[in-house]
Amino acid sequence: MLKLTLKYTHGRTVYKRYIIKALPIFFNREFYKNTYIEELENKFKEFIGIKYAIATSSARFAIHLIFKCLDFEKGKTEIIIPAYMPRIVAGALKAIGLKLVFVDIDPRNLNIDSNKIEEKITKNTKYILIVHLNGIPCDIDNITKIAKKYNLFLIEDSAQAFNATYKGKKVGSFGYASVISFSKFKNFNTCGGGMVLTNDKILNDKIRKEIEKLPHPGRLKTCKFIYDALIDSILRTNTIHRFIYLPIMNFSIKIGLMNRKKLLKIIFRGRNSGHLKSVLNIEEFYRVFGLKYTNLQAKMGLSEFSDSKFWKRIKQNDDNVNMLHEKIGATTFLTEDIEPCYFFCFIQIKNPKKIYEQLAKEKIQTNYFRYPNLIQEKILGDQKKQYPIVEKTITNMLYLPFRHPLK
Numbered sequence: 001m002l003k004l005t006l007k008y009t010h011g012r013t014v015y016k017r018y019i020i021k022a023l024p025i026f027f028n029r030e031f032y033k034n035t036y037i038e039e040l041e042n043k044f045k046e047f048i049g050i051k052y053a054i055a056t057s058s059a060r061f062a063i064h065l066i067f068k069c070l071d072f073e074k075g076k077t078e079i080i081i082p083a084y085m086p087r088i089v090a091g092a093l094k095a096i097g098l099k100l101v102f103v104d105i106d107p108r109n110l111n112i113d114s115n116k117i118e119e120k121i122t123k124n125t126k127y128i129l130i131v132h133l134n135g136i137p138c139d140i141d142n143i144t145k146i147a148k149k150y151n152l153f154l155i156e157d158s159a160q161a162f163n164a165t166y167k168g169k170k171v172g173s174f175g176y177a178s179v180i181s182f183s184k185f186k187n188f189n190t191c192g193g194g195m196v197l198t199n200d201k202i203l204n205d206k207i208r209k210e211i212e213k214l215p216h217p218g219r220l221k222t223c224k225f226i227y228d229a230l231i232d233s234i235l236r237t238n239t240i241h242r243f244i245y246l247p248i249m250n251f252s253i254k255i256g257l258m259n260r261k262k263l264l265k266i267i268f269r270g271r272n273s274g275h276l277k278s279v280l281n282i283e284e285f286y287r288v289f290g291l292k293y294t295n296l297q298a299k300m301g302l303s304e305f306s307d308s309k310f311w312k313r314i315k316q317n318d319d320n321v322n323m324l325h326e327k328i329g330a331t332t333f334l335t336e337d338i339e340p341c342y343f344f345c346f347i348q349i350k351n352p353k354k355i356y357e358q359l360a361k362e363k364i365q366t367n368y369f370r371y372p373n374l375i376q377e378k379i380l381g382d383q384k385k386q387y388p389i390v391e392k393t394i395t396n397m398l399y400l401p402f403r404h405p406l407k
């Protein structure tokens, strides 16, 4: 029998030892320097196999910077994006003036359906943005072919796909530009942060100039990033989850006092970095994310990168997912070209909410989380069109715990 031990399906522990290693920087002059940032950028250039890597405050701001430095006609230029993706990314693209054109997803892996891209291309299309969702690479060959045929810029959102490969090459190396995220829930995390990856020197130089203009977050804000990440990681530990979250949730649901959404708000203190409003308002966006990445976070990243335990954990997580897929008979479709690095582990199942509640009673932590429906967000547009696969698939998803250990 397969026993699921309790590890949160989404969150990842922020490893305190990386913070402790980086802490001396907080108290000395290196805090405002770039030494470790440059070292981390060099590590990523080599790791991804790309010429330029530019550290940013977050992946969403990295996406913003890419388009800020590209030439397009605001309100007219179209960008093709998957109809299922985090709305903060869609919001950031909309906020900078791009017209969003959605493409339905492939139900087998929830990524953009590459066979449905061509029919969405018009004379105004200039960009395709793909998202390697859940750490599973998209159908790169077909997408790059289309991008070449129509002379479109391909942008990869590899925020969830650190270490995933396609035909032996790391994702993030295929697009004209790509982004990666180091936010507190990602496999590789530095309590926030991200990078732009590109082979284009001109884009690199422009983005670096933009970053120079940004303020440094300073010690107080940096403390807040770390505090936030630590608190979140504590709230998501097994003990808290098992002895506080699940009993309260079960009890409250039983007596009809609350629904799960309300409970999550209370337990996770209403944190939601996915607020659409915060990216749609450019001033607010700059106030929160328009900051430089810090040397201290880069030092954390370097410690993590050189830690063999980190790589072992990543491998263990992937092995766990493979085992789960095998035992459960998973529906995820993988070709031999694809080597995922799992961020989430999902299965498709009827009535996920019911299963979630049943498993919660057994103290097994699953989640039926899904991204808010982009199509229904009036502000993002395109509501009249049909995206049957998104509608059908995302209501049947259940995320399983897979993070080490799993028995």
Ligand SMILES: Cc1ncc(COP(=O)(O)O)c(C=O)c1O
Pocket: 057, 058, 059, 060, 061, 086, 088, 089, 131, 157, 159, 160, 180, 181, 182, 183, 193, 194, 273
């Ligand atoms: C696919 C994807 N892109 C972009 C982002 C934004 O990343 P960040 O939180 O670093 O801005 C996320 C965050 O969860 C994401 O999942």
